Amino acid sequence: MGRKRSESISIDVKYAPKLPSVSVSSSAEIVEGSSVTLTCSSDANPAANYTWYKKDEDSPKASGQIFIITDFRAEHSGSYYCEAQNNRGRSNSTSYLIAVSDKTTMIIRYTRWTLVVVIPILLLLVCLWMRKKKALSSTTEPHEPIETVELHSYPDYENESNSAAQREDSEEQEDQV
Known part of the structure; x- marks a missing residue:
């Protein structure tokens, strides 16, 4: 019995870059002096070469898959896009707006x-x-009367008891005379 050899045939299909995507790595707020990293990626065969552009400017800003803007300033604000290119074609990403947040914002x-x-x-x-x-x-109901205990001194009774004592003293004195 002979063994059947299984051979795999690979076909290397060449194609132009697909629509590139841009990602941004920076702090939540892009403030002056911070660093911004732009990364471009595209599916291409052979692998693509990348070039970075700022919208409304003809000359490229950088080349390579990663574009780093250090010490970001207000003049760096704008829309950026990358171009992926190989010997089969080229494709541009959509623009990505980057703006510096000033202190007022x-x-x-x-x-x-x-x-x-x-x-x-x-x-x-x-x-x-x-x-x-x-x-x-x-908790203390304002509609209910509050019971109060009044302490009265009874001056009338005190005076009567004093006067009774005085009467007794004077009667005793009369008896002795």
Whole structure:
């Protein structure tokens, strides 16, 4: 019995780059002085070469799959895209807008956050405090009469008892005379 040899035939299909995608790695807020990393990727055979452009500018900004802008400034703000190219063709990514957040924008965002989050929490706490205060004051019903015990000194009785004692003293003195 002879063994049947299984051979796999691979066909190397060559094709132009598919639509490239751009990803951005940076902090949540792009502020002046920060670093921004743009990465371009595309499915291509043979592998693509990448070139970076800023929209409305003819000359390329960089070449390579990764484009790093260090010390980002306001003049760097704009739309960027990459071009993937091999010997079968080329394809451009969609534009990716990168803008620097200035301090005014950050102040507005923090103010908005304060208004939306902190102030409602403070209002809730004030309402709860007032409700608790009202509950404590309602434990003594204002509609019910409050019983009070009045301590009176009875000066009339004291005077009568004193005068009675004085009468007895004066009667005793008369008896002795």
